Amino acid sequence: MATPTQFRHYLISQDADGSNIEIARSSEQVGVLAFDSHRLEFVHCHVLLEALNNRSSFEDRARKLSEAGHPLLARVLDFGEDEGSAFYITENVDGETLNTLLSRDTELPLWLAAKLAELSLAAFQALAERGDYVPLQPLDALRVLQTNSRELRVHLADFRLAETANEITLRSRQSKSAYEKQARFITDYFKEQSQRVKNQPGEAVLSRADFSEVLVNLLLACGPKMSGAIGELRNSLAAFSSMQPAGDLPATFKPRPLIGSLLASFQEVGRSVSQTVRLQSQKLDAGQPYAMRGTLMKSGQAVVVEQVPPTRLTGIAPSEALKQARPIPKAGKFPNLVPVIFVEENEGLQCVAETAVEGVTLGELLASRGTLDVQETCLVLAGVDTALGQLEKASRATRRLRLEDIFLFTGLGKESALTSGLIGIRLTEWPGFSIVLRSHPCLHMMTGRGTDPGLLLPVEPALLKSTESPWHGGWLAALGNILIGTAQSDRTTQPSACAEAIAGLLQDELISARQGRPGTRIAVVEKIAGVMNKHGLNVVQGSDFGKKVSGAIPQSRDRTAPAPRAAASPEPATMPTEEPELITLGFAEALIHPSLDLEPGQFAEFESLSMESSWTGFREEKPLWIRVTTFAVGAMIAGALLAQVQGRALWQVRKTPRPAPVIQSLTATGGIDDVMSSAPKLAAPQRTIFADKHSDAAPK
Numbered sequence: 001m002a003t004p005t006q007f008r009h010y011l012i013s014q015d016a017d018g019s020n021i022e023i024a025r026s027s028e029q030v031g032v033l034a035f036d037s038h039r040l041e042f043v044h045c046h047v048l049l050e051a052l053n054n055r056s057s058f059e060d061r062a063r064k065l066s067e068a069g070h071p072l073l074a075r076v077l078d079f080g081e082d083e084g085s086a087f088y089i090t091e092n093v094d095g096e097t098l099n100t101l102l103s104r105d106t107e108l109p110l111w112l113a114a115k116l117a118e119l120s121l122a123a124f125q126a127l128a129e130r131g132d133y134v135p136l137q138p139l140d141a142l143r144v145l146q147t148n149s150r151e152l153r154v155h156l157a158d159f160r161l162a163e164t165a166n167e168i169t170l171r172s173r174q175s176k177s178a179y180e181k182q183a184r185f186i187t188d189y190f191k192e193q194s195q196r197v198k199n200q201p202g203e204a205v206l207s208r209a210d211f212s213e214v215l216v217n218l219l220l221a222c223g224p225k226m227s228g229a230i231g232e233l234r235n236s237l238a239a240f241s242s243m244q245p246a247g248d249l250p251a252t253f254k255p256r257p258l259i260g261s262l263l264a265s266f267q268e269v270g271r272s273v274s275q276t277v278r279l280q281s282q283k284l285d286a287g288q289p290y291a292m293r294g295t296l297m298k299s300g301q302a303v304v305v306e307q308v309p310p311t312r313l314t315g316i317a318p319s320e321a322l323k324q325a326r327p328i329p330k331a332g333k334f335p336n337l338v339p340v341i342f343v344e345e346n347e348g349l350q351c352v353a354e355t356a357v358e359g360v361t362l363g364e365l366l367a368s369r370g371t372l373d374v375q376e377t378c379l380v381l382a383g384v385d386t387a388l389g390q391l392e393k394a395s396r397a398t399r400r401l402r403l404e405d406i407f408l409f410t411g412l413g414k415e416s417a418l419t420s421g422l423i424g425i426r427l428t429e430w431p432g433f434s435i436v437l438r439s440h441p442c443l444h445m446m447t448g449r450g451t452d453p454g455l456l457l458p459v460e461p462a463l464l465k466s467t468e469s470p471w472h473g474g475w476l477a478a479l480g481n482i483l484i485g486t487a488q489s490d491r492t493t494q495p496s497a498c499a500e501a502i503a504g505l506l507q508d509e510l511i512s513a514r515q516g517r518p519g520t521r522i523a524v525v526e527k528i529a530g531v532m533n534k535h536g537l538n539v540v541q542g543s544d545f546g547k548k549v550s551g552a553i554p555q556s557r558d559r560t561a562p563a564p565r566a567a568a569s570p571e572p573a574t575m576p577t578e579e580p581e582l583i584t585l586g587f588a589e590a591l592i593h594p595s596l597d598l599e600p601g602q603f604a605e606f607e608s609l610s611m612e613s614s615w616t617g618f619r620e621e622k623p624l625w626i627r628v629t630t631f632a633v634g635a636m637i638a639g640a641l642l643a644q645v646q647g648r649a650l651w652q653v654r655k656t657p658r659p660a661p662v663i664q665s666l667t668a669t670g671g672i673d674d675v676m677s678s679a680p681k682l683a684a685p686q687r688t689i690f691a692d693k694h695s696d697a698a699p700k
Helices: 055-067 098-102 110-128 167-173 176-195 208-220 227-241 266-272 317-325 362-369 374-394 414-419 473-484 497-514 521-534 587-592 616-620 624-646 671-678
Strands: 005-007 010-012 022-025 029-036 041-048 076-082 085-091 107-109 142-146 152-156 205-207 277-281 292-296 302-307 340-346 349-355 359-361 406-409 434-437
Touching: 010 041, 022 041, 055 076, 055 085, 098 110, 098 142, 098 208, 107 110, 107 208, 110 142, 110 152, 110 176, 110 205, 110 208, 110 227, 176 208, 176 227, 205 208, 266 292, 266 302, 266 349, 277 302, 317 340, 359 362, 362 406, 362 473, 374 406, 374 434, 374 473, 374 497, 374 521, 473 497, 473 521, 497 521
Parallel strands: none
Antiparallel strands: 005 010, 010 029, 022 029, 029 041, 041 085, 076 085, 107 205, 142 152, 277 292, 292 302, 302 349, 340 349, 359 406, 406 434
16 A cells, blocks of 8 residues: 655655655646645645755745735745755645636636636735745646635645746736736726627626636736735726626536545445444535535434545544544533544545534634624634633644634524524624534645634744644634734725724734744733723623623723733633632533523524534433443343242242142041042052061951
C-alpha cells in the first residue's frame, strides 16, 4: 500500500499507484497535495523550478501573506529553501480551478459569467490590499467552491512570490490607466451581450473562449493600491449577476471538490457502516459534501458520519487524533463538546460518527444575518469562552476551530430553527441556546472548508507541543471581529458608537496577540461588557437571563462604572460578579426543564416543538454487555421466584411421596367391607408353618 513521503512535518500525499498527487504545474513551479501532520489539514506544497534571483524579496512576500490572512486567500503557512529549491506551503482550497470549470462547455450563461468575474475580482481585491502578488496564470490560480445550492465562492490558491524575467512587463500592465481600460472593456462587453436578448436577459449566453480572454486581461491588470477601483467594478457587475434564474446551479457548472475524487464513494461508506448506522441522507448540504446523516441502530440517536482519509493521503495522524477523542467521558462532564460516537474500520474503510447537534452553526447564522450586534456578540463570546475552557480540560489535540465548528445548540432541532424563522431574529429574542464545539478533526476541517477566525492572527509555529493554549484572548478577539463585521472590507452598514468602541477594543487585542502578548479570554469579555455598560446596554434588556448563560457576563450595579478586571484563571468557565454565585442552568437545560424565570405562556410558539436534547439519548445509552448482563440477571431472579412459588426450587427439600396402600386402615370411615370391596383382588397368600426347634409348643 502506498504511503506518504515525509517532508518535515508535511506528508506528500500519494495516489493508489504510489505517485505524488499534482495539483498545479507550470513553467515556474509544481504544486503537490500534502497533509500537515501538526495542524491536521491538507495543504499545497509549491516548489519553484528556478533558483531565486532575490531570496530576501521572496521571504518578505511570503512573510506578509502569512502574517494576516483573508477568507478568500489561501493562507501561506510555511516557506523556505531546501537543497537549493525554494518552496512555500499554502492552505488547501477544496475546489477545482476556474480554468477547468470554464472548459466544460463552449458557452456559459451571462449571469454566471458576471458572477464568476465578480467573485474573482473579490479575491484579487483582497490580494491588492496586501501587495503585488498577482499570479501569471490567474485562471489556474483561482479555485471555485460551492457553498450552497445556489452560491459559489472563488478563492485564490496561488501567488507570485518570486521575481521573474517578466516582472517589468507585468508591472506595466498593472498601471492605473491599463486597469481602467480593461474595466471599461469588460463592462461594455457584458452590456453588448445583454442587449442581444432584451426580453429575457437571463438566457443570454457568452462564448467561453472570449470571456476567458477578457477576464484574464482584467485580472492581470489588477495591482497594488487598486482596491477601491476593483470594488466599484464589482458593484457594476452585480447588476448582471443578479439575472440568475430561480433554482439550483446548472449541473455542468457545479464545481467538484478537490479531495472528493481521492476518497471512497458514498455507496462504499454506506456499506461500511451498514451494520451500525441507518443512513438517511447522502449529503447535509452543498457546503458539506462529505458528511452523511443517519441514526444509530442500537439507540436511534441522530449522528453524522464521515470517512477518515486513507493513510496514503494523510498518514495515521487523523486516525490517532480521533481515537484520542473517542473515549466517552462521564455523562455531563463536557456538555459543551460534541461527542464522538465511534471510530471503526470495515472493508478497508475507516469511518467516524459524531452526535448530530440540534441547532445551527455560527457560519449558517452569519450567512443568513451577515453580522451580529454588540449584545449578541457578547453573548456568543461568553458562551465560547466557557466551551473553550472545557476543551482545554478535555486535552483534545485540535488546534483549529472554524465558524462551522461552533454550534448554537437550541434543543429544538436544526430544521425547526431554520423553518420557524428563529435564525433570522436577534439572539437576545431566542428562548435560549448553548455554545457547543466540535473539538475533534473532521473531514471538512481537514480539507480547508469554512472560516477560521485564526486567519486574522499570525500562523502558529511549527512546533505545536507547547503548553500554551492557542485559545487565548487574541483568538476570541478575532472571532469577535468576524461576528460584528469589522473583518469585512466591504461592510456597508454604519456601526454605532458602542460598536465602534468595541471594534477598537478588539483590534487592540489582535495587535497585542500579533506582538506575542495575547491577553486572556475572560479579560476580553469583561472589557466588552464594560463598554456596553458605559453605553447603557445590557446583555439582555429588561432581564437578568444573561446571567444564566454558560460563562455569565459581569454586570456592574453602576452602569457608568467599568466592569471589574479579573486576573487570569486556569478555569475561565465563570466570571466574577458582585452577587453570590448561583447554580445556573445552561440554555439547553432551560429548554428541557422550564426555567423558573419564564412567565407562563412565554415563548408559546415553541411549545409545540420537541424539547428533547440531542445529548439525552447519548447520556442514557449503556454498553451492550451491560444491557445483556442486566437482562440475564433479571431473568434468573424472575425464574427463581416462580420456582419458589410452585415449590420446584432447588433449595427446597423435595420428599418422595408414599404410594397409596393396597389395604387401607381398618378404621376407615366406610368399614372393612367397603375397604375390601374397593381394594384390588389379590391371590390368597400361602400359609407357611414354621417350627421352632427350641420350643416345646406345637402348632395348633
